[in-house]
Amino acid sequence: MTKYGSFPGARPRRLRTTPAMRRMVAEHRLHPADLILPAFVREGIGEPVPISAMPGVVQHTRDTLRKAAVEAVDAGVAGIMLFGVPEDAKKDAAGTAGTDPDGILQVAIRDVKAEVGDDLVIMSDLCLDEYTDHGHCGVLDAEGRVDNDATLERYAEMAQVQADAGVHVVGPSGMMDGQVGVIRDALDQTGHENVSVLAYTAKYSSAFYGPFREAVGSSLQGDRKTYQQDPANLRESMRELALDLEEGADMVMVKPAMPYLDVLAKVADAVDVPVAAYQISGEYAMIEAAAEKGWIDRDKAILEALTGIKRAGADMILTYWATEVARGL
16 A cells, blocks of 8 residues: 555556457447448449549449449448439439439449349438539529429439339438428338338538539539528437438438537437438548648548447448448458
8 A cells, every 4th residue: 555545546547458458348339330331323434533532432433333332241331322423414403313213323223232132231312412403402493492392202203213223221311391201101102111211310511511512523503501400500400300200210310420429419319210420521531631641640530530420329320431441340
């Protein structure tokens, strides 16, 4: 005994002494099955097109997308979220390429389903922004505003063609009021009762989407503040959550992830359905850019960011590092 008696009586550092000790007492662990790979497939290209703001991420050809899906399965990744990038000439005011059974996203769903079957959960972005010449997530009214209810009719059509193509999960990301209920009804009425809905419950109007605009070849002029959520609001997310669950959401999502960990934690505490978080393009780009400058340790930063999202309550994480991290895990 020292002159200080038993002080300090509590020594939390005992549980940090070795890597094996720290691993044994870790409260949260990443697993490949936690991870979902977002992937872009572009119409009319013969080789993958690198996305300059997202080093290591590309717009896939149909062939390289199939390869990426196989690699994800081999790494143990749970799912793949597909985004279609049509040729510019096919964009129009109504986003009709998004509901064309032979549109690029529907073709990609069929390709991936043929390649990996049910070994990978195939998810699809259900939104019009990639397909409209104005770049908004819905159709516009005579005043140039996004028409909520007219857009819901288009979403119902999109749900049907994506389900017909073989998707397991649709992810309505447009933040239209009532979108989950309309999509659920459309799926059920067309014999697709087993297709799940991943609700983009809390999707904020964020500056961190910047690189994504390049990834999908966005035609957007202006912003989406009239339908995506205000970053200042949290209670609003809980209202959106209640509505999505009432309308039949099977899973819910918070997007972006890192700037909204408080929202993610509150949502996770409130529900008994699986909760997803999307580590978006800007979050990815920041870490890659800082690592390229030599300012941070890339691999450690990636794992730390993903662990923080997991700790906040995410059951599933959409991340562009999904396959790479799953291999490491």
